[in-house]
Each structure stands twice: as C-alpha cells, then as structure tokens.
Amino acid sequence: MKGKFRNCAELRLAVAPMMDWTDRHCRFFHRQLTRRALLYTEMVVADAVIHGDRARLLGFDAEENPVALQLGGSEPAKLAEAARIGEAFGYDEINLNVGCPSDRVQSGTFGACLMRTPALVAECVAAMKRAVAIPVTVKCRIGVDEQDPELALDELADAVWTAGADALWVHARKAWLQGLSPKENRDIPPLDYDRVYRLKGGHLDRFVGINGGIQSLDAAVDHLQYVDGVMLGRAAYHTPGLLAEADPLIFGDQPHDADWAGLIETMSDYAARHIAAGGRLSQVTRHMVGLFHGLPGARRWRQILSSEATRPGARPDVLHAAFAAVDLSAGSREAA
Known part of the structure; x- marks a missing residue:
C-alpha cells in the first residue's frame, strides 16, 4: 500500500490507534486475522520519535503491513522530522492525532486541542507532506467543548485537505477537554454519525472515514453506504475474532473457514x-x-x-x- 491512496477500497476498514493496546504484538496478532485492514500504532509523540529509543518506539514486524504510524505533536518541523523517520522504518502512512483528549496531550497543546487551530494543523500536514512520499492523514473529532460541529469540522477538514491530507478519519463525537476524563470522552459525548455523513456528502472527491462506537462488521457495512472507510476501536480489541470475517465481508474476498x-x-x-x-x-x-x-x-x-x-x-x-x-x-x- 505504498504511495498515495488512489484506490479507496484499500482503506475500507482500519483498526484504530489505541493507547496501551495497539502495540506491535497486538498488531501482529490482528494481522493474522485480517490481511486487508489498515492497522495503526499507538500515538507516538514526535519528540519521542526524534530523541527517544526509535527501535523500541517504532520497530515492528514487516508482516504487520499495511500499518500506519500515528504521531502526536503541534510543531510542523518536528512532525516533519518524525514523519521522515517513520517512513524510513517502513510505515505505510503517517497519521496526525487531532482527537485525543487526554491530560497529556492537553498539557502539550496537541491532540484534540488542535481542533481549535485548524490553520496550525494545516501547517503540520503540509510540513509532513513535504517530508515524505507516503500518505499523510488526519484523525480528528467533530469538535471540542463549546465548538459548533457544523463549523468546526468543516473548517478543520477544509484546512487539512488544502494542505494535502490524503484522508480524514473522524471520531463522530465531540471531545470535552474540561469536565470529562479520557475514558468518559469515549462514551459520554453523543455520537453524531450524520455529521460525518454530511461532511462526506459535501466532499465526494475526498476520503472520509468514520470512527466511534461501531460494534460490528454489519454496522461497518451500513456506514460504508455513506463514507469511504470505517475504523473499529474497542470492538476489534475486545472481540478480535470479528476481524477474521472482515476480509470477505468488507473487501469481498473469498470466504474461508478460520484456521x-x-x-x-x-x-x-x-x-x-x-x-x-x-x-x-x-x-x-x-x-x-x-x-x-x-x-x-x-x-x-x-x-x-x-x-x-x-x-x-x-x-x-x-x-x-x-x-x-x-x-x-x-x-x-x-x-x-
């Protein structure tokens, strides 16, 4: 899956980046269940990539491919350098986290905080695009705190696409940076799938993927009537056996009995x-x-x-x- 995403079928299903869960061992395991879904790393902060133990942070088995590296950060030059390093390690995509609401990212003014600064996100995307030949994508929320999702999501999407982003994955909830814990942010803000559908409906030539609260492959198939890709999170982690049925159901591969x-x-x-x-x-x-x-x-x-x-x-x-x-x-x- 090297190079730009020209065939959206390649991106019909992904397993979400999940902190403390989607490490290299998890990804190797998931890859035995689905050959086609795109797998994501946990978020890795750009500074850690640049200055830390790269083999420990970025090393992975080639059998995991296609696999995307998710980066956290808000400084274009650092993100560009981290993206360049990730590409050299063999990742198929670089993804920028614009959705994580944890205290850690708030203190560093990245993650979901970046929903408030779409121009800065665009600078980050543009810098990474100049640094690498593989796709650069963004994962975001529909808004944060008091933002109006109708305005916030459009502004963010327009900014990153103008900067050259190859795909936009949208977690169909707001993130409440004040008053809710990261765990609560995965459940309490209401899901608004229709908001993501409307984004796709207004941008038929852009890749829009959906994430958040999707519990089954049947639900994924339903979403694919309206968007280009579906990203499974906790359902894929807690009941990974469902991934064994993903390639036939989502990608149209020949059905087969799981070995x-x-x-x-x-x-x-x-x-x-x-x-x-x-x-x-x-x-x-x-x-x-x-x-x-x-x-x-x-x-x-x-x-x-x-x-x-x-x-x-x-x-x-x-x-x-x-x-x-x-x-x-x-x-x-x-x-x-």
Whole structure:
C-alpha cells in the first residue's frame, strides 16, 4: 500500500490507534486475522520519535503491513522530522492525532486541542507532506467543548485537505477537554454519525472515514453506504475474532473457514521469538484474551491466559493449553 491512496477500497476498514493496546504484538496478532485492514500504532509523540529509543518506539514486524504510524505533536518541523523517520522504518502512512483528549496531550497543546487551530494543523500536514512520499492523514473529532460541529469540522477538514491530507478519519463525537476524563470522552459525548455523513456528502472527491462506537462488521457495512472507510476501536480489541470475517465481508474476498489451530501455532512461534529476545509471554497474550468470545470454553481460555501466561517464565505452551479448552465444534456462539 505504498504511495498515495488512489484506490479507496484499500482503506475500507482500519483498526484504530489505541493507547496501551495497539502495540506491535497486538498488531501482529490482528494481522493474522485480517490481511486487508489498515492497522495503526499507538500515538507516538514526535519528540519521542526524534530523541527517544526509535527501535523500541517504532520497530515492528514487516508482516504487520499495511500499518500506519500515528504521531502526536503541534510543531510542523518536528512532525516533519518524525514523519521522515517513520517512513524510513517502513510505515505505510503517517497519521496526525487531532482527537485525543487526554491530560497529556492537553498539557502539550496537541491532540484534540488542535481542533481549535485548524490553520496550525494545516501547517503540520503540509510540513509532513513535504517530508515524505507516503500518505499523510488526519484523525480528528467533530469538535471540542463549546465548538459548533457544523463549523468546526468543516473548517478543520477544509484546512487539512488544502494542505494535502490524503484522508480524514473522524471520531463522530465531540471531545470535552474540561469536565470529562479520557475514558468518559469515549462514551459520554453523543455520537453524531450524520455529521460525518454530511461532511462526506459535501466532499465526494475526498476520503472520509468514520470512527466511534461501531460494534460490528454489519454496522461497518451500513456506514460504508455513506463514507469511504470505517475504523473499529474497542470492538476489534475486545472481540478480535470479528476481524477474521472482515476480509470477505468488507473487501469481498473469498470466504474461508478460520484456521484457529494455525493461528495458535503462529502466535506461539511469535511469542517464543519475543521471549527469546527478553520479552514476556503476557506481553503477547494480553491482546488475545477476547479471541474466542461467545464460544464454549472461552471463559477457561480467558482464565488460563490471564493467570498462567502472566507467571514468571511462562512459555508459549500456555497458549496451547488455553486453546485446548475451547470447543470449536459448537455451532452456538452464545456466551461461554
């Protein structure tokens, strides 16, 4: 997926950047479930990319591609340098975070705070576009605090598209920077999908993707009647098994039965390599706890991964023991 996004089908589905969740182990796991969805890193601050441990912050397995690097920051020159570094690491896209409401980004005056300064966001996008050949995209909210989403979102969108942004992903909620915690900002401000639809309707030649509260692939298909792409967040993380159905349902690939045993072997081998490099099994398996949600034995799967995989010295055979508890022959997907 190198180069500009000319074929919107490539962007029909993405897994959202989620702090403390979408690390390299999570992405490797998700890639075993879907070959087509675009995966995102956690947000990485531009200063950290420039001055920090780049191998730790940016390193990833080539099998994760296509994968996008999400950057946080508000200084065009620094973002341009961080984007250049990200491109050299092999990322397929650079995304600017204009939606995170955490205290950390507020103290640094970036993330959702940037909704108030669309001209500055445009400068950041333009600087990154000059620095790299891969796509530069933006993820934003529909507004913050007292802003009118009808005006705020249009102003932000017009600014970044004029600056050359290749795509705009919109979390269809306001962010309340005063009075709500980051967790509350994911649930309390009401969703306004129609606002995102209207943005797309007025800009048919621009890529507009939607994010926020989307719980299923069926819901994603419904959204795709109105926008170009759908970004799944917590649904993809807590019930990752749904990603195994994404390529046929969203991209039209040939349906096939999931090879769960093969997946466990692949993840066991991956975990063994990670442990050999000094890591811990739980750093991999913590992302897999919700895999068999709804199948008989899923509770035991969760219990084994949550207890045995966290023990000092735990080895990949824990994955096999947990998998043995799952009844894949059951036709029902009622909660286990």
